[in-house]
Amino acid sequence: KIKVDDLTLRPEVSEARLDRRARLRDLINEGMPEIDKAVAKYDLDKYYDSALSLIMSGRAREAFSLNKESDATRERYGRNTFGWSLLMARQLVEAGVSLVQVNLGNDESWDTHERAFYNLQHFLYPPTDRAVSALLDDLSERGLLDDVLIVMAGEFGRTPKINPNAGRDHWGACQSAVLAGGGIRGGQVHGSSDAH
Numbered sequence: 010k011i012k013v014d015d016l017t018l019r020p021e022v023s024e025a026r027l028d029r030r031a032r033l034r035d036l037i038n039e040g041m042p043e044i045d046k047a048v049a050k051y052d053l054d055k056y057y058d059s060a061l062s063l064i065m066s067g068r069a070r071e072a073f074s075l076n077k078e079s080d081a082t083r084e085r086y087g088r089n090t091f092g093w094s095l096l097m098a099r100q101l102v103e104a105g106v107s108l109v110q111v112n113l114g115n116d117e118s119w120d121t122h123e124r125a126f127y128n129l130q131h132f133l134y135p136p137t138d139r140a141v142s143a144l145l146d147d148l149s150e151r152g153l154l155d156d157v158l159i160v161m162a163g164e165f166g167r168t169p170k171i172n173p174n175a176g177r178d179h180w181g182a183c184q185s186a187v188l189a190g191g192g193i194r195g196g197q198v199h200g201s202s203d204a205h
Contacts, residue, residue: 024065031061072104073097085143092140099147102157113137119163122176145189158191169204 018027034057038045075083075093078100086092091113098109113119121128141161148154166184167177183202189195 018064027061027065072100072106074100082147085139085147087136087139087143089136089140091136092143095140095144099144099151099153102148102153103151121167122172122178123174125167125171125176127175148190154190155192156190158193159189160186161188162186169202 018024071077075096078096083093083096086096091111094111098111101109119133121133141159145154145159148157163184166180166182168180169183170177172178
């Protein structure tokens with residue numbers, strides 16, 4: 010179950026109370042013009058106003074909610090944390106967010122030091138393949154794929170040799186990344202590893 014709590018007001022903070030806090034902030038800023046001048050180049054007021062607007066309007070909550078998606082769409086991405094995180098990523102892109110990062114690892118672990126092939130075949134590849142395929146198809150069907158660059162990468166590769174636990178260990182000397190969308194022509198491979 011995916012829940013985003015940071016985009017709703019706490020029960021003890023009403024909209025009126027939040028509005029009073031915003032006005033108090035304005036009063037403090039007016040009373041300290043030197044601080045306002047010192048940070049003027051950062052245009053913090055613009056970001057503050059945007060954040061306040063997101064919370065008050067509910068747009069952010071809607072972008073993070075899967076309730077508006079059909080059961081078929083949720084099933085298409087897979088009923089797991091990674092699949093639904095990619096579905097939320099698509100919703101955020103549609104809401105105008107220009108950079109979205111999805112991490113894999115809450116329910117799934119790619120740290121395959123043991124039983125690598127079994128874990129990959131039965132637990133890791135199937136939900137990842139399903140979710141990423143659904144995202145790419147979904148973005149394509151919505152006419153967004155050429156405008157969105159998908160990057161899949163990890164922080165290191167895996168050893169070319171299998172360890173005694175039927176796993177592969179960390180190997181920073183050789184890594185891979187998958188790119189899709191963003192106008193990239195699919196089906197290409199650049200570079201390769203060797204025996205070492």
